[in-house]
Amino acid sequence: MLLEISDLHIEFASEDRTIRAVEGVSLSLDRGQVLGLVGESGCGKSASCMSIPRLLPSPPARIPQGKILFDGVDLLTTPIENLRKIRGDKIGIIFQDPMTALSPLHRIGKQLQEVIRLHRNVTLAESRKLALEWLDRVGIPDPTSKINAYPHELSGGMQQRVVIAMALILEPDLIIADEPTTALDVTIQAQVLRLMRDLHRKDSALLLITHDMGVVSQMATHIAVMYAGQIVETAEAEEFFRSPQHPYSQALLRALPSSATRGQPLESIPGNVPSAGNFPPGCRFHNRCNAVMDKCKKCAPQLQEISPDHCVRCLLYDK
Numbered sequence: 001m002l003l004e005i006s007d008l009h010i011e012f013a014s015e016d017r018t019i020r021a022v023e024g025v026s027l028s029l030d031r032g033q034v035l036g037l038v039g040e041s042g043c044g045k046s047a048s049c050m051s052i053p054r055l056l057p058s059p060p061a062r063i064p065q066g067k068i069l070f071d072g073v074d075l076l077t078t079p080i081e082n083l084r085k086i087r088g089d090k091i092g093i094i095f096q097d098p099m100t101a102l103s104p105l106h107r108i109g110k111q112l113q114e115v116i117r118l119h120r121n122v123t124l125a126e127s128r129k130l131a132l133e134w135l136d137r138v139g140i141p142d143p144t145s146k147i148n149a150y151p152h153e154l155s156g157g158m159q160q161r162v163v164i165a166m167a168l169i170l171e172p173d174l175i176i177a178d179e180p181t182t183a184l185d186v187t188i189q190a191q192v193l194r195l196m197r198d199l200h201r202k203d204s205a206l207l208l209i210t211h212d213m214g215v216v217s218q219m220a221t222h223i224a225v226m227y228a229g230q231i232v233e234t235a236e237a238e239e240f241f242r243s244p245q246h247p248y249s250q251a252l253l254r255a256l257p258s259s260a261t262r263g264q265p266l267e268s269i270p271g272n273v274p275s276a277g278n279f280p281p282g283c284r285f286h287n288r289c290n291a292v293m294d295k296c297k298k299c300a301p302q303l304q305e306i307s308p309d310h311c312v313r314c315l316l317y318d319k
């Protein structure tokens, strides 16, 4: 397994209290796979994923428990110098807002070349050649002139293409993409997704974070659904879409436009997402669940394997 996260807990400490944002997340991801991590905003997707390259600001973030094994190395305990080598080289990151990754002050070519030269022993000319090649691969028209552009001279979609080039240019083993298309116009979203799908190498793994079931349905080989700081369902994508088991997953899928429901209003999940620190007792989803039972208000379900590679956290499956 390339990436194995086990029993990860993340807390955010403020002056007067500590919020447990992520509790007991376990995920695994291998080369060739695309893991779609789905869930509504605030459930802990970004915190979980940004803890992999240790990019959570600490303080306030703290990881009291858990293990993150990447290619056999525990990223939570490895020395920071080792981690700097791994970031960019072995793990590429694509953020939601391209301007998180790009500096407004430098030409995009210079920024790409810096990434290359930080990790590879190449000449300026060689790094320029590679930067041009990747600008072309991510679909930037006329790379020889665009390589001298500043980020603000490009559209949001073009900026995100540059960020994708920057994340992929060293051919990392793991790519973490946190809502990579959310900030883009709807028409551009589809193009950028297609680009990511085309560029995904068989020997690399993609962790794709999104609140959009439509996006994962087009890309993912495996699905993990998060709710209120926990994983509530994991399965292979095909199995998940054929037979989702958690009432929350089912509700998310009903909210997805399909040819059968086209033209009808989308179903949205009633109630509000509970915020970290205010999770309800028992099953955290019970107050929004259409299959709620009395015991759900008191007992917290465990994640259980209900068939090979299909796990669900729901009292409907409590043995």
Ligand SMILES: Nc1ncnc2c1ncn2[C@@H]1O[C@H](COP(=O)(O)OP(=O)(O)O)[C@@H](O)[C@H]1O
Residues within 6 Å of the ligand: 012, 019, 021, 039, 040, 041, 042, 043, 044, 045, 046, 047, 048, 057, 060, 275, 276
């Ligand atoms: N820097 C931070 N400081 C304090 N709390 C945070 C911080 N980042 C995230 N959180 C808390 O963690 C929860 C999960 O956030 P996040 O992982 O960003 O959710 P998602 O990516 O699923 O929308 C948030 O509801 C918030 O309470």
Ligand SMILES: [Mg+2]
Residues within 6 Å of the ligand: 042, 045, 046, 047, 178, 179
């Ligand atoms: Mg997020």
